[in-house]
Amino acid sequence: MSDWVIVCPLPASLHARDFAVGFLKEAREPVLPPLLERLVEPPAQDTSRDAPFSDTDMEINIPLPKRQLPLTPPKHRELAWLLTELGDDLRVLQTSLKHCYHLLRPDTSSDPNCSHKGNTLVVSTPRTEAVKGHITRIGTRIARGTIHLKLRTLPAQTLSIDPGHPITIAPLDDLDVLLTRSIDLLDITLTHAYPDEPNAASTPPRVEAFLAAQLRVLAQALSDATALLRGPPLLSDTDPLWTSRSSALSHFHPPLPPTLSFYLGLQESQLVLWLRTLEPADQPVNLGMKFALALGTARRIEHDEAEQVFTYCCEDGCAKGLHTPAPDADPKTTPPDESPARVFVREKLRVESADPNLLSLSAKLNALSHSLLQTRRNLAAVMGEDLEE
Template sequence: MSIAIWPPIAPGELKIAVETTQKREIDWFVQELHETLSNLQHGLEDCYALLAPIDPGSTLVLSTPRHEFVKGHITRVGTRIVKGTIHLRLRTLPHQTLTINPDHPIHLGPLMSLHSLLTHAIDLLGLTLSYSYPSSTTATYTSVNTRLARAPESSADAVSSPHFLAAQLRLLAQTLSEASALLKGPPLAVADPSWTTRSVAPSHFVPPLPQPHGSPTPPLSFHLAIQDSSLVLWLRSLEPADAPVHFGTKLALAIGTARRLEHDEADRVFGFCCSPGGDSDKGAAAPSSASLRSGCSGQIGGHGGREVEVYVREKVRVESADPSLLSLSAKLAALSHTLGLARRNLAAVMGEEGELGEY
């Protein structure tokens, strides 16, 4: 079967007609895309509100199943843990109760990074709308701390071109992907070494975590992370690698009356770095060259303290589902899906479907 155009059109005129039709289709789709981008903007603002520091915050229960080695609660306000009380009944440490100092809250590094990514995404989308649809934009965006691609200043049509929109939507998709990855966290089967430099400093508790006389590190590592949109607490009972083993302990292990607790980090030496006077309120400062050489990040939790080689005697994981983070993850997934459809449709009308996989 063949398709013929009647009345016949000269090849030169046909080429011009095809180009005109494609341009009209692209212009129509760009105008239709305005509503989609506006909905994306509202959705991102809802995501930002879920992470906003609004009192009274989210109170999360911490409890280990069955044995109740850990039992308590913490309160998250925005990107910080502002208060909490946790009762510990670990087998390798005396029973104790940890109380978070409300005057020295714990900043969560992954949520601080997530907050920055959401701010960047909102700024990026707002500036894209203001450049591409200047007559329809009612808000003025003053923040320019984004990766907005510099558009040609010689022509307003070049700024609102479909190629400009495609580049901006690619950056937005990358930002949303990074935000979702932060909420997903590292796989459970993969060891996360960040606890060695980002454990919470003893000064975040009232009273501060006790330290054995002469030891530069506390006997407990208190590490908070995000995994599958839930708050995860890792507790590790630490022992200096060079600590002498008492004769009674050696004898008990030899005759079988005592045994070591088995876990995936047993009998491994770790370089642990935590300063008792660290202040997480200063934020994640850039690590110095000396701290990089020593293996300490100099960031939240690590604070550039001296590295000490330790064994992990006991390891406990406590997971607490956070409704706000779960909702935030679902909204980001829906926004990413909508954005993906818009980018595919835009690539189709531009004739660049094959290049979408490179974005």
């Protein structure tokens, strides 16, 4: 119910016939209580001060106001104030997003030695010598690195990333696109909603609806960016993208063995390396291995993907060396089959590498998402709309 105030005379001036009624907010005309609708005063012909005053001698009517005072609706004032404050909030948000982008891809254009910059991360398995080495991340790519492997199903070897053919981390590449588009979206929003020289052509007719739509798109972009850094849940160490986004053999010098899958992803804002040794699913098991498995002298390595068959190829769409050649095929005249192959996973390792910049980026994106959500709630409340989260 709307608030209203009645301004009435003091008891000493009951002979006054009119008084003013003012309303604090726009509302329908209130119904006055019966006590205020009928007031009485002494009869006009009786001027004696000693005459007793009776409540029923005479009654007068108090005229109600014909129109209410012209006051601005409070929500209009709140909306005007909020839109003014929102301009500064969006500029701060744009600056924060640029800082987040620099955490992902530092600006080294003014540095002549920018090729030597980057984050060097340790890649090592705890308490074992299975994986030991380091990699260097520059932006969304692994530019160089050396990793020593001592796997149970492969001979000991050293992997060296070719600096001329860096490895692109697909989730970071998607994150780069989201941050770039978010910054551009804020730039467009500020240009149209808060121009330096406002005019009818540049300012939207309903700027609050325009801002609500733009902020909704921005909130979705920040949510997607946070999801990319979070990666798959920790309850499942399996990232299904490894079957089609593992690094191509040409990223390494010398080239990577065809039976080794090298996949870099993100999980809980950390770089995670998955190493898998593969075996063609249609490859026959030799007689010696059958006897060893039957006698128990040899055992298959147990993991969550041991008995599954995967359709595998590298990021370039090739699966070299993972097809069993036909018995009657001539290797000199028959080109090797490089199509996706059906494989078993013989051995699987997972190695985490904490990146301080990515951890800081995740924390900043979470804080910006919470701040943006509060701004959207305030705008929706003043506009009288329900927020779609």
